[in-house]
Amino acid sequence: MTTQRDRQKQQTRRNLLESAKKLFVDRGYAAVTIDDIVADVGCSRATFYLHFGGKTDVLEKISAETMRQRPKVIYGQLDDVLAAGSKTEFADWVRRALAWFEENQAILPAWDEAVALEPEFKQVARRAIDDLAAAMPRYLDRWGEDRRDEARLRIELLVSQLERFFTRWAVQGTIDLPADTVAQVLTDIWFPALTP
Structure with a gap:
């Protein structure tokens, strides 16, 4: 059974992916930083690194x-x-x-x-x-x-x-x-x- 916390983690991951994609499309890969992605989502770098290696x-x-x-x-x-x-x-x-x-x-x-x-x-x-x-x-x-x-x-x-x-x-x-x-x-x- 999926818990509320699991659903929140999955949603955060989706938000990070959607934000990164939008930023990469708008600005290009090189111009986007992890800080840009987490700021757009409203989470911390630590949260980003829970989901992705970089x-x-x-x-x-x-x-x-x-x-x-x-x-x-x-x-x-x-x-x-x-x-x-x-x-x-x-x-x-x-x-x-x-x-x-x-x-x-x-x-x-x-x-x-x-x-x-x-x-x-x-x-x-x-x-x-x-x-x-x-x-x-x-x-x-x-x-x-x-x-x-x-x-x-x-x-x-x-x-x-x-x-x-x-x-x-x-x-x-x-x-x-x-x-x-x-x-x-x-x-x-x-x-x-x-x-x-």
Whole structure:
């Protein structure tokens, strides 16, 4: 049975996560301190540390659900699309991938900042990339054991290009093209590049 104290602790944790996310989105990762987060929630640093190991830990928890869903939802679908071998389905997948980025665009700059600034957060990012390849077992099998590293690299390069493109397209606004044009060009580049 959950006690009143347990519910209060859970609510405090949710408040800390929501506050940190709002602050990271508004100010960026580097500009936010633990003091900013606890002041926004109205609790102490000690309370923060009861729930999180530090600023990178709170960002990891904020991003965990988003990044944990991406391999299963987006890259699991890519595994299916590549197994089907349809260029049209691949273009549809690109549109869905871009929609995922758009849906999560607010927190992605904070994630990128943390990867650049925090050595321990690089491990979190590395695991996220590894999870993408792990979500594509049929794709990896088609390349064979001797070319598995190459297949993983192709997935990583695809992810890198999608992330960089999305940043320039939707976040910075330095690329001004409709989504259908983008999907077709990315399909022309990546559909053959992902074929063994």
